[in-house]
Each structure stands twice: as structure tokens, then as C-alpha cells.
Amino acid sequence: MEKKVCVVGAGLVGAMLATRLAQRGMQVDVYERRPDLRKANIKAGRSINLALSDRGIRALEMVGASQRMRELSIPMHGRFLHDMDGHTSIMPYGREGQYINSISRGMLNAHLLDMAEQTGGVSLHFNSPCADVDLETATITVQDPATSQWVERPYEVIFGTDGAFSVARAKMLRTDRFNYSQQYISSGYKELSMPPLPDGRWALDKNHLHIWPRKRFMLIALPNLDGSFTCTLFLPFEGEVSFEQLVADEQVLAFFGQYFGDAxxxxxxxxxxxxxxxxxxxxxxKTTPWHHKDKVLLLGDAAHAIVPFYGQGMNAGFEDVRILDGFMDKYPSWGALFAAYSQQRVADGHAIADLAVNNYTEMRDLVADPHFVKKRALSVRIGELMPQRWIPLYAMVTFSHMPYSEALRLGEKQDQILEQLVRQGIDSNSEPSDIAKAVLRYL
Amino acid sequence: MEKKVCVVGAGLVGAMLATRLAQRGMQVDVYERRPDLRKANIKAGRSINLALSDRGIRALEMVGASQRMRELSIPMHGRFLHDMDGHTSIMPYGREGQYINSISRGMLNAHLLDMAEQTGGVSLHFNSPCADVDLETATITVQDPATSQWVERPYEVIFGTDGAFSVARAKMLRTDRFNYSQQYISSGYKELSMPPLPDGRWALDKNHLHIWPRKRFMLIALPNLDGSFTCTLFLPFEGEVSFEQLVADEQVLAFFGQYFGDAxxxxxxxxxxxxxxxxxxxxxxKTTPWHHKDKVLLLGDAAHAIVPFYGQGMNAGFEDVRILDGFMDKYPSWGALFAAYSQQRVADGHAIADLAVNNYTEMRDLVADPHFVKKRALSVRIGELMPQRWIPLYAMVTFSHMPYSEALRLGEKQDQILEQLVRQGIDSNSEPSDIAKAVLRYL
Incomplete structure (x- = not known):
């Protein structure tokens, strides 16, 4: 694995992967269709800030980005719920000391690009869209920004980290026995902002993720370092309360007034x-597999674009890099490496995709549902009483490094147990011995 | 709807659709990448013969192809099962007089092309591959076979009947909120032949569909008019008994000798x-939706490619044309027509896709499974006893015109009832009054 390799896409995952490959001694060419976000004043393609948690953190530590990562992070210890009347309550994410982090996509990406360059092994090519990937020869067709000419560049292998609409993946779609699905949910989203107060402070408690759950839709807000919050409205495209119904100014103002008055x-x-x-x-x-022979491998959103409701999109992509890195010590050839990695990791990509869709229902709807609140509190309580035997699903996904597919499986089992217990009248306020006895009957 | 319309693909569904549109007074241009199969001695792209049943027949009758269709058809009254020891048994498809037909893909397609030309409204362009479809302007880019130049041709609307790897659909894949999945099963297939006997007669009973069910794989054979059978082996690509294990001549011969001795x-x-x-x-x-605004509509395999195990691929495609035709009287604009058709018909495309995958398990495995055989016989018996209340699933799919989605739903309900009855010791030999009483408890 000594020859030149290619990374398509210089987003979060591409920048981290390029850094890691160069740290391993490889020469890496990275092509990115957009300008260098460290120089141009460009709008991020998508969400302005993201939730960074343990899986992403471990991968950032692997490449040596810990210090800057901490400087950029705002800890969020739980969900800060806002009801229709402006009443608020807090639902911690995990045990004392467990939290997720709000982090700027742009600033973290910029730091990873700096790190990639500092390795000395990475050449970053911006304004260089990729038009085609030849899967059999690992040759890409890119536009040279200096001449505007399309040129072909052969590599030993190509890594596709070019996001949810990946060019490499589009090519793989046409190969035999490549399984693929793209499914849109019926809701869309719009980003809005909440500026700092006149004195520069945050307008809401900055150490929580704010949620206004309204059953069929919701507003959330994550803090930024500059004192502002980025708010995101998730709402059906069509229907009674939907984006298509909110056109005129008065409709928008009435909608926010009715449902999100305090925001x-x-x-x-x-x-x-x-x-x-x-x-x-x-x-x-979802795609299966994630590689084409010994030539092309997809990572991050290119392999598994997911909805944002578990805050795991970036974390899953970073974990891809860490797991691939671990496999590189075991497999001497690209072909064996790609096949083994895809074989193990695909199930985890599918699992976090399903978990993320399920969590949309949970965030917008079930947070406000007494039965769900009861089950969730009981799960947290069992976790406190039997920490070796019971880790709540959210914690397995967010604060552990177990495979997502394992977390999904255990989570389904837990949910069945919680249903049984609640039916028996057990809740988080029951006697610890009663809870433990009931749980052990099913575990 | 007076202007020129375009049909991409002159296969079975494209040829029928072009005929029908011309019968309605439209001017239709059809582009087909292959040569004219009536002149060139080309191999059919896929299966040589197909199972034609009631849904396909009704559509063929609509365009006036009944007589030729009957000349080309060989009735098959049931499944002719061959076990490992060469013993055989017959499982009728339905009631007396209900049968499916083996028909030559090539000859039927040729007849539909003749019919299209005879309308006077259809121009057929062969050797004319389509490289691109502009979804917003209904413009296609095709190669002119005379000059080899790529030319753009604008139309009022474009119909994509270009099969499982449709160009039009590939373009729709990149539009926002277009849901899509392609899933390969782990088995592949290979076509083989069984020539006529020296005296020209068929080597097996020609009025049945022959099946050699072997749990993980199977061989089937359908009769042709020339006295031969076309055999298809369905077998896993990988694994203990699989295509990858059958390489040398002696391996192939030993495999056929062991499992399909009489064939x-x-x-x-x-x-x-x-x-x-x-x-x-x-x-x-599977795709959702099947149209793009008022410009493009997918039909047949382009909209819903399915596995062949229910014998419904061609029938579903022909039924698409018949149902679209029915909608054309009701909707005055292309946009309203496409939206209404897609809205109703997508669920049926998904349903027949699922039914076809399920039937693979049934054909290769459950035909030889006593529990399944018992349930199936009981279902047929209930259908005889209560014909107004109970139509077996196979008959609903094959001999009725109810929506596939409705057949799937009723079939699932029937299966639950059959499970209950078998558990209670009721089978097809039970007293009619006992069967009826038990069924009515659940219906």
C-alpha cells in the first residue's frame, strides 16, 4: 500500500481519512468540488453545527485533533424541553458526566484540512469537481481549475467520501448485484437562527440541546461559540401543518407564535x-457492499447517508475511518481490506440509519408521550441500578463504541422488557429490589 | 394530448403502449437501442418464453392482439413436480379451466411491433440508444443510426419503458424526494434447453409448467411451440451448492445427475x-413516484422490475398500459393523469414485487414442504367450498384483476387463517361443514 491514493471529497470524513492515510505514510490526492472553506466565505452545504459524541471523539483523538476539538466544543448535558405554554424541563442524556457536544461543522472541517496539509503527504485540490470514476482502473475524471480541462488521473485506489450524492457510488449503482436504496422521509427542514442577547450571552441555556417537540413536527436549537443558537425546524412538506401551508409572513408568524412562542x-x-x-x-x-473489488471504497455519507435525529451522521463517518484504520493492520491487500471492512461495517451503517429514522418519531412525538417518558425514565433507572447489565439505548449509541448493529439489537430487546415492566406497574420510582427482580426475569 | 409523444424502449411494454397511444390518435416516436428483432437474428436479452395470464391477456385484448396471442400460447394447467427419485405429481393452478400460458417473448414482441406500425401513428427507430432524458423539457438525446450523431428531440411527454436499467429512471433518481431501491437476491439463473424428441414431440408433458424443487434451488421448464422446452436453473451464486462450485464439466454433470436426473x-x-x-x-x-411532473412516466420494468417467480413481470407491465389507458379518459392533462396513475398504481408495483420474491421461497422450498402443501390444498378446497368468499392467493394474482396490493393484503389474511385451521387439525379432507364453520369464524 505504498502508491498514491485518491480521496474524493474534502468534507469532514474525507479530510480525516486523508490525514490518517498520510499519517500511515501514503501519498494522498484529495479532490473537492467546492472552494477551500478556509479561504472562501462560503455557506456550509448543510447544517451549521453538529452533535459530536464519543465515537467521533475517539476518531478525532486517533488523528491527533483532540485539543482543537475541545476548544470548538460546547458540552450539552441533556435535552432541554420546551412545551406549548413555555414550561421547560430537562432530560439528561446519560449518567453524570456524560454529554454530547455542539460543534461548528465549518471550523472542525477547516482544522482537519489544516491537519491534512501538515502531514506533508496530502495534496488538496479545491474547485475540482469529479465527473466520473472508472471502477475497474481506479481512474477519476476531474476538472483542473487552472485550465477548466477535464483530466483523467489513475490511482491505486479511490476513496469516495463525497457525501449523500456521491459520484463514485452512482457509478457502483450500475454494477451487477449492487444493492441500493434511497428513501426520503415526508418531512423537510429549514435552518434559522437565534442571535446572542445584547450583552453577547446566549439567549437560552447553552449547555443543553433545546427541543420544542410538537408530535408531527419539532424545532431544535444547538449553541454556537459566538453566543448564537442555530435552530432547525423539522416539518412535513405537505399536509395540514406543513411547509406548503407556511407561505405568507402572517402564516409564518402565527405558526411560530402558536407553537414556539418562547423561541x-x-x-x-x-x-x-x-x-x-x-x-x-x-x-x-443504504448500500451493499461499500466497495468495488480492490479499487474503490465508500465511507461516510457516501456509504450511509442518514437522517440527523440521532446526531450520529458525522460520528458514524468518523468511526468509519477509525475502524478502517484498525483493519489496515490486519489485511495486507486492498482487496482483502475492503471486503473485510465492508463485510463487517455495512450492518452497522444500516443499523444507525434505522435508529436515526426511529429517533425522529421519538424526538418530535414520544418525548411528549407519557408512556414513552415513563419507559425512558425506567430505562435510565435500571441503568443506574444495574450498570453492568443495562446500558440505555441512547447511551449505547452515543457514549459507547459497540457496533451500531449490536446497539440496535439490544435496544429492541430492552424495549420489549420495558414494555413488560410498565405493564406490570413498575416504574422508575419502584423499589430498586422490585425493579431488579423484574428485569432479571427477562435478561 | 394531440402533440407528439415519445416511448423509450420497444420491448413488450413499449410496443404495446405505443400501439395503444396511436390507437387513441397520438403520434408516437419509439426509440430502441437494439436492432429490429423481426429482422435481425438477435438473442433475446432475457428469458425466451414467459408465462402469460389473465392480466396480460386483458391488455392484449384491449389493443386487439387476441388472435395472434392465442396462436402463440401453450396452455399450462398446473405445476408438474419432479422429485429427486424421478417421481412426479401435478398441482393444478386453479379451478377447472384456469390456466396460464407459455408464450415466446420474441414472437409476441414482434407481433406487437407489427401492430404498432399498422396503426399508422407509430414511428419505430431501432439501433437508436437513448443517452439522456431532460426531465424538465421532455427532451431526449438519442443516437441517429444513419449518422451516428447524437441528436436532441423534444416531445410533449416521454414514456420510459426501457426496462430494469431505464435511462429515464436513472435521471429521476437524482431528483429531490425520489425514493428508489434495487435489491438483488442471492441466487442467479441460467437458461438451458431441452430439445424435442426425434419425432418432434415435446420431451415432457407440454401442458404444464415443470418444476424440480430442491429447497435452496430449483429447475423449471416451460414449453415452446417448436417442441422444445426452455429450462431455467435458479441457484445461489455462492455457497455449498452454487454457481461458483459448478465449473468443470464433471461437476456440472454430477450436479444435474444428482438433483435433476430425469431432466x-x-x-x-x-x-x-x-x-x-x-x-x-x-x-x-422499486420506485416512488413513477412520474416526473407532467413530462415523464415510467411503465413496466422501468418502474417495477421484479423477480420472475410469480410469472407476473410481463403481465404487470401490460396491466400498467391497460390501467393507464383507463385513466386517460378521466384526466384531461398529462400532469393530473401521471399523478393519479402513479398515486394508485405504485402500491401495486410494490406488492407484486414482494409477492414475487416470496414465491421464490415457495417454489423452490415450500412446494416440497408438507406443511405448505397441506395449507395450499386446504386453501384450494376452501375456494371450492366458498368460491364467493375465498379466492386462493395464486388465483387472485394470476386469474383476477384485483389490484396486486389488495391480493397481497388478502393473501396475508388467508395465510393467518390457514395457519389457525391447520393447527386445529383441519385439512382439505375434513368435512366440508367443519371447514366452512372454521373459516367463517375468522373471515
Whole structure:
């Protein structure tokens, strides 16, 4: 594995992968269709901030990005729920000391690009769209920004980290026995902002992820380092309460007034942003396998684009890099490496995709559902009483490194047990011995 | 709807659709990448003969193809099962007088092309591959066979009947909120032949579909008009008994000798065909929606490629044309027509796709499974006793015109009832009054 390799896409996962490959001594060419986000004042393609948690953190530590990562992170210890009347409550994410982090996509990406360059082994090519990937020869066709000419460049292998609409994957789609699905949910999203208070402080508690759950839709807000919050409205495209119904200013204001009164007061640019910011769709992409022979491997959203409701998109992509890195010590050839990695990791990509879709229902709907709240509190309580035997699903996904597919499987088992217990009248306030006895009957 | 319309693909569904549109007074251009199969001696892209049943027949009657269709058809009244020891048994498809038909893909397609031309409204362009479909303007880019130049041709609307790897659909795949999946099953297939006996007669009973069910794999044979049978082996690609294990001549001969002894004796060209005929994969394609605005509509395999195990691929495609035709009287604009058709018919495409995959398990495995045989016989018996209340699933799919989605739903309900009855010790030999009483408890 000494020859030149190619990474298509210099987003979060591409930048981390290039860094890691160069740290392993490889020469890496990275092609990115957009300008260098460290120089150009470009809008991030998607969400402005992201939830960084343990899986992503371990991968960032692997490449040596820990310090800057911590500087950029705002810890969020739980869900800060806002009801229709403006009442609030807090639902911790895990045990004391367990939290997720709000982090700027752009600043983290910029740091990973800096790191990639500092390795000395990575050449970054911006404004260089990739038009084609020849899967049999690992040759890409890219546009040279200096001449605007399309040129072919052969490599030993190509890594496709070019996101949910990957060019490499589109090519693999046409190969025999390649399984693929893209499924959109019926809701879309729109990003809005909540500026800092006049004194520069955050308008809401900055150490929580704020949620306004409204059954068929929801608003969330994550803090930024500059004192602002980025708010995201998730709402059906069509139907009674939907994006298609919110056109005129008064409709938008009435909607926010009715459902998100306490937030609306703090969103100074609501109408302007409503009209100027895009309404975007949300897709789940599943593919099997993730590689083509010993030539091409997909990672990150290119392999498994997921909806954002578990806060795991970036974390799953970073974990791809860490797991691939671990496999590189075991497999001497690209072909064996790609096949073994795809064989193990595909099930985890499918699992986090399903978990993320399920969590949409949970966040917008079940957080406000007494039965769910009861089950969730009981699960947390069991985790406290029997920490060796019971890790709540959210914690397995967010604070552990067990395979996502294992977390999904255990989570389904836990849910069946919780249903049984609740039916028996056991809740988080029951006697610890009663809880333990009941759980052990099923575990 | 007076202007020129375009049909991409002159296969079975494209040829029927073009005929019907011209019968309605439209000017239709059809582009087909292959040569004219009526003139060139080309191999059919896929299976040589197909099972034609009631849904396909009704559509053929609609366009006026009844007489030729009957001349080309060989009725098959049931499944003719061959066990490992060469014993045989017959499982009728339905009631007396209900049968499916073996029909030549090539000859039927040729007749539909003749009919299309005879309308006077259809221009057929062969050797004219389509490289691109502009979804917003209904413009296609095709190669002119005379000049080899790629030319753009605008139309009022474009119909994509270009099969499982449709160009039009590939373009729709990149539009927002277009749901798509392609899933390959783990088995592939290979076509082989069983020539006529020296006196020209068929080597097996020609009025049945022959099946050699072997749990993980199976051989089937359908009769042709020339006295031969076309055999198809369905077998896993990989694993203990699989295509990858059958390479050398002696391996192939030993495999056929062990599992298909009575067939092998009659397959004179087995080894030659084994090596020269392709091993092909089997894919299910689902898409939602089937149209793009008022410009493009997919029909047949382009919209819903399915595996062949229910014998419904061609029938479903022909039924698409018949149902679309029915909608054309109701909807004055292309946009309303496409939306209404897609809205109703997509669920049926998904349903027949699922039914076809399920039937693979049934044909290769459950036909030889006593529990399944018992349930199936009981279902047929209930159908005889209560014909107004109970139509067996196979008959609903094959001999009725109810929506596939309805057949799937009723079939699932029937299966639950059959499970209950068998558990209670009721079978097809039970007293009619006992059967009726038990069924009515659940219906």
C-alpha cells in the first residue's frame, strides 16, 4: 500500500481519512468540488453545527485533533424541553458526566484540512469537481481549475467520501448485484437562527440541546461559540401543518407564535431567514457492499447517508475511518481490506440509519408521550441500578463504541422488557429490589 | 394530448403502449437501442418464453392482439413436480379451466411491433440508444443510426419503458424526494434447453409448467411451440451448492445427475449451453413516484422490475398500459393523469414485487414442504367450498384483476387463517361443514 491514493471529497470524513492515510505514510490526492472553506466565505452545504459524541471523539483523538476539538466544543448535558405554554424541563442524556457536544461543522472541517496539509503527504485540490470514476482502473475524471480541462488521473485506489450524492457510488449503482436504496422521509427542514442577547450571552441555556417537540413536527436549537443558537425546524412538506401551508409572513408568524412562542421572541431574523433559507429534504441511503473489488471504497455519507435525529451522521463517518484504520493492520491487500471492512461495517451503517429514522418519531412525538417518558425514565433507572447489565439505548449509541448493529439489537430487546415492566406497574420510582427482580426475569 | 409523444424502449411494454397511444390518435416516436428483432437474428436479452395470464391477456385484448396471442400460447394447467427419485405429481393452478400460458417473448414482441406500425401513428427507430432524458423539457438525446450523431428531440411527454436499467429512471433518481431501491437476491439463473424428441414431440408433458424443487434451488421448464422446452436453473451464486462450485464439466454433470436426473437425460446440449449461456442476476426495483411532473412516466420494468417467480413481470407491465389507458379518459392533462396513475398504481408495483420474491421461497422450498402443501390444498378446497368468499392467493394474482396490493393484503389474511385451521387439525379432507364453520369464524 505504498502508491498514491485518491480521496474524493474534502468534507469532514474525507479530510480525516486523508490525514490518517498520510499519517500511515501514503501519498494522498484529495479532490473537492467546492472552494477551500478556509479561504472562501462560503455557506456550509448543510447544517451549521453538529452533535459530536464519543465515537467521533475517539476518531478525532486517533488523528491527533483532540485539543482543537475541545476548544470548538460546547458540552450539552441533556435535552432541554420546551412545551406549548413555555414550561421547560430537562432530560439528561446519560449518567453524570456524560454529554454530547455542539460543534461548528465549518471550523472542525477547516482544522482537519489544516491537519491534512501538515502531514506533508496530502495534496488538496479545491474547485475540482469529479465527473466520473472508472471502477475497474481506479481512474477519476476531474476538472483542473487552472485550465477548466477535464483530466483523467489513475490511482491505486479511490476513496469516495463525497457525501449523500456521491459520484463514485452512482457509478457502483450500475454494477451487477449492487444493492441500493434511497428513501426520503415526508418531512423537510429549514435552518434559522437565534442571535446572542445584547450583552453577547446566549439567549437560552447553552449547555443543553433545546427541543420544542410538537408530535408531527419539532424545532431544535444547538449553541454556537459566538453566543448564537442555530435552530432547525423539522416539518412535513405537505399536509395540514406543513411547509406548503407556511407561505405568507402572517402564516409564518402565527405558526411560530402558536407553537414556539418562547423561541419566536428571541428569533430576531425569523421572517428574513424563513424566506431566504432553503427548505431541504432528508434522505436515508443504504448500500451493499461499500466497495468495488480492490479499487474503490465508500465511507461516510457516501456509504450511509442518514437522517440527523440521532446526531450520529458525522460520528458514524468518523468511526468509519477509525475502524478502517484498525483493519489496515490486519489485511495486507486492498482487496482483502475492503471486503473485510465492508463485510463487517455495512450492518452497522444500516443499523444507525434505522435508529436515526426511529429517533425522529421519538424526538418530535414520544418525548411528549407519557408512556414513552415513563419507559425512558425506567430505562435510565435500571441503568443506574444495574450498570453492568443495562446500558440505555441512547447511551449505547452515543457514549459507547459497540457496533451500531449490536446497539440496535439490544435496544429492541430492552424495549420489549420495558414494555413488560410498565405493564406490570413498575416504574422508575419502584423499589430498586422490585425493579431488579423484574428485569432479571427477562435478561 | 394531440402533440407528439415519445416511448423509450420497444420491448413488450413499449410496443404495446405505443400501439395503444396511436390507437387513441397520438403520434408516437419509439426509440430502441437494439436492432429490429423481426429482422435481425438477435438473442433475446432475457428469458425466451414467459408465462402469460389473465392480466396480460386483458391488455392484449384491449389493443386487439387476441388472435395472434392465442396462436402463440401453450396452455399450462398446473405445476408438474419432479422429485429427486424421478417421481412426479401435478398441482393444478386453479379451478377447472384456469390456466396460464407459455408464450415466446420474441414472437409476441414482434407481433406487437407489427401492430404498432399498422396503426399508422407509430414511428419505430431501432439501433437508436437513448443517452439522456431532460426531465424538465421532455427532451431526449438519442443516437441517429444513419449518422451516428447524437441528436436532441423534444416531445410533449416521454414514456420510459426501457426496462430494469431505464435511462429515464436513472435521471429521476437524482431528483429531490425520489425514493428508489434495487435489491438483488442471492441466487442467479441460467437458461438451458431441452430439445424435442426425434419425432418432434415435446420431451415432457407440454401442458404444464415443470418444476424440480430442491429447497435452496430449483429447475423449471416451460414449453415452446417448436417442441422444445426452455429450462431455467435458479441457484445461489455462492455457497455449498452454487454457481461458483459448478465449473468443470464433471461437476456440472454430477450436479444435474444428482438433483435433476430425469431432466438431465433429455438435455442434450447441457454442457455446451452451461458454458456458453450467461449466468444472470435477479433484481427487484422499486420506485416512488413513477412520474416526473407532467413530462415523464415510467411503465413496466422501468418502474417495477421484479423477480420472475410469480410469472407476473410481463403481465404487470401490460396491466400498467391497460390501467393507464383507463385513466386517460378521466384526466384531461398529462400532469393530473401521471399523478393519479402513479398515486394508485405504485402500491401495486410494490406488492407484486414482494409477492414475487416470496414465491421464490415457495417454489423452490415450500412446494416440497408438507406443511405448505397441506395449507395450499386446504386453501384450494376452501375456494371450492366458498368460491364467493375465498379466492386462493395464486388465483387472485394470476386469474383476477384485483389490484396486486389488495391480493397481497388478502393473501396475508388467508395465510393467518390457514395457519389457525391447520393447527386445529383441519385439512382439505375434513368435512366440508367443519371447514366452512372454521373459516367463517375468522373471515
Amino acid at each position: 419566536k421572541e428571541k428569533m430576531d431574523n425569523l421572517l428574513h431567514e424563513w424566506h431566504s433559507n432553503a427548505t431541504s429534504s432528508l434522505v436515508t441511503v | 438431465k437425460e433429455k438435455m442434450d446440449n447441457l454442457l455446451h449451453e452451461w458454458h456458453s449461456n450467461a449466468t444472470s442476476s435477479l433484481v427487484t426495483v
